[in-house]
Amino acid sequence: xxxxxxxxxxxxxxxxxxxxxxADAARTLFCVHGLTRNAHDFDKVAAxxxxxxxxxxxxxxxxxxxxxxxxxxxxxxxxxxxxxxxLLDKLGLPEVDWLGTSMGGLIALGVNSxxxxxxxxxxxxxxxxxxxxxxxxxxxxxxxxxxxxxxAEAEAHLRQRYADFGPISDADWTWMTKHSTRQEADGSxxxxxxxxxxxxxxKAPIGDVNLWPLWNQVQQPVLLLRGGQSGLLLRATALGMxxxxxxDLVEFPDCGHAPSLFQPNQIAxxxxxxxxxx
Numbered sequence: 001x002x003x004x005x006x007x008x009x010x011x012x013x014x015x016x017x018x019x020x021x022x023a024d025a026a027r028t029l030f031c032v033h034g035l036t037r038n039a040h041d042f043d044k045v046a047a048x049x050x051x052x053x054x055x056x057x058x059x060x061x062x063x064x065x066x067x068x069x070x071x072x073x074x075x076x077x078x079x080x081x082x083x084x085x086x087l088l089d090k091l092g093l094p095e096v097d098w099l100g101t102s103m104g105g106l107i108a109l110g111v112n113s114x115x116x117x118x119x120x121x122x123x124x125x126x127x128x129x130x131x132x133x134x135x136x137x138x139x140x141x142x143x144x145x146x147x148x149x150x151x152a153e154a155e156a157h158l159r160q161r162y163a164d165f166g167p168i169s170d171a172d173w174t175w176m177t178k179h180s181t182r183q184e185a186d187g188s189x190x191x192x193x194x195x196x197x198x199x200x201x202x203k204a205p206i207g208d209v210n211l212w213p214l215w216n217q218v219q220q221p222v223l224l225l226r227g228g229q230s231g232l233l234l235r236a237t238a239l240g241m242x243x244x245x246x247x248d249l250v251e252f253p254d255c256g257h258a259p260s261l262f263q264p265n266q267i268a269x270x271x272x273x274x275x276x277x278x
Contacts, residue, residue: 001020002018002019002020002043002046003018003019003020004016004017004018004019004065005017005019006065006066007087007090007091008090009083009086009087009090010086012067013061013067013069013083014066014067015058015059015060015061015066015067015083015087016039016058016059016064016065016066017039017056017057017058017059017087018039018040018042018043018046018056018057019054019055019056019057020046020047020049020050020054020055021046021049021050021051021052021053021054021055022054023054024054025052025053025054027052027053027054027096027097027120027274028053028054028055028056028093028096028097029045029046029049029053029054029055029056029096029097029098029099029274030056030057030058030084030088030093030096030097030098030099031045031046031055031056031057031058031098031099031100031104032057032058032060032084032098032099032100032101032103032104032105032107032108033057033058033059033060033063033101033102033103033104034101034102034103034104034258035102035103035139035197036063036142036143036191036193036197037063037101037180038059038063038064038065038179038180038192038193039057039058039059039064040057040064040176040179040180041057041101041260041261042055042057042099042261043057044261044262044267045099045261045267045270045271048267048268048270048271049270049271049274052274052275053097053274056091056093056096058083058084058087060080060083060084060103060104060107061074061075061079061080061083062075062193062194062196062197063192063193063194063197064179064192064193068194068196069194069196072194072196072197072199073199075194075196075197075198075199075200076200077106077107077110078110080103080107080110081107081110081111081114084107084111085111085114085115085118088118094117094118095117095118095119095120096118096119096120097119097120097121097122097123097274098111098119098121098122098123099123099125099270100122100123100124100125100127101125101126101127101258101261102125102126102127102232102257102258104125104127105122105124105125105126105127106127106211108122108124108127109127109211109214109215109217109218110214112214112217112218112220113214113217116217116219116220119220120220121220121221121222121223121274122218122220122221122222122223123222123223123225123270123273123274124222124223124224124225125225125258125259125261126225126226126227126230126232126233126257126258126259127224127232127233128211128232128233128234128237128238128241129210129211129212129214129215129237129240129241130208130209130210130211130212130234130237130240131208131209131211131232132208132231132232132234133206133207133208134231135231135232135257136201136206136209137206138231139201140198140201140206142161143161143191144195144198145190145195146190146191147184147188147189147190148181148188148189148190149188149189150189151177151178151181151189153189154177154180154181154189154191155173155174155177158173158176158177158180159173162176162260164227164229164230164255164256164257164258165255165256165258165259165260165262166227166252166254166255166256166259166260166263167254167255167263168260168262168263169262172260172262179192180192215241215244216244219246220246221246221247221248222241222246222247222248223247223248223250223269223270223273224238224241224242224247224248224249224250225250225251225252225258225259225266225269225270226238226249226250226251226252226259227251227252227255227256227257227258227259228251228252228253228254228255228256229253229255229256230255230256230257230258231256231257232257232258233257235251238251248273250269250273252265252266
């Protein structure tokens with residue numbers, strides 16, 4: 001059974017979580033979404049693991065059901081790392097397995113750099129130790145302030161925007177649209193995040209991002225998921241990450257950045273790896 005809650009983590013800031021599975025499970029999987037996504041992206045993974053795991057997915061501030069920040073300067077990785085560490089403290093979780101998609105994986109690298117004991121095992125969904133400028137340009141220019149007259153119009157936009165997620169059923173597109181939008185007082189729809197979260201991209205010119213120093217601090221077992229057509233996690237980069245040792249790479253040829261985690265083979269890869277390495 002899925003439970004939802006909003007938890008105050010300090011300064012009046014509330015983060016929303018979605019929790020599945022037994023509260024007394026031996027292991028907890030902590031799930032963190034991509035830049036403009038939300039905790040619903042992990043609903044199918046959570047359902048598949050609910051017999052063995054406590055699964056907690058969070059809406060980072062400015063997304064989903066969490067509070068927006070009054071100061072857009074707070075939409076940066078140090079703040080996201082603090083949010084997650086404080087939330088884990090509030091939940092009484094000294095150690096978790098971590099599943100991060102894109103931004104959620106980068107937050108994990110930041111958490112690991114300051115409190116490596118908090119992450120027992122790490123699943124990175126299309127997250128790179130080196131991110132090319134071209135990939136960041138595409139992310140930085142998408143979905144700034146779109147407005148839609150109807151949910152159907154919003155769904156058409158999301159189908160185009162997230163085509164790289166790979167094959168997704170019509171029912172899942174409709175479900176994703178429902179949980180990716182909010183209705184305004186005038187009846188229009190907007191995507192369910194604070195458009196000011198793009199402020200971080202506007203602080204400085206975008207260039208290649210070298211995260212190898214952070215990656216080299218990761219000592220935990222890692223499952224690296226890669227969309228076979230990903231422009232963010234290049235195959236050469238993925239192979240370089242694997243060369244470090246202790247990394248299992250699974251590629252999905254029918255998608256780019258990032259695998260949706262809606263497909264049975266993607267979910268099975270996560271479940272099999274977690275249960276195999278218990």
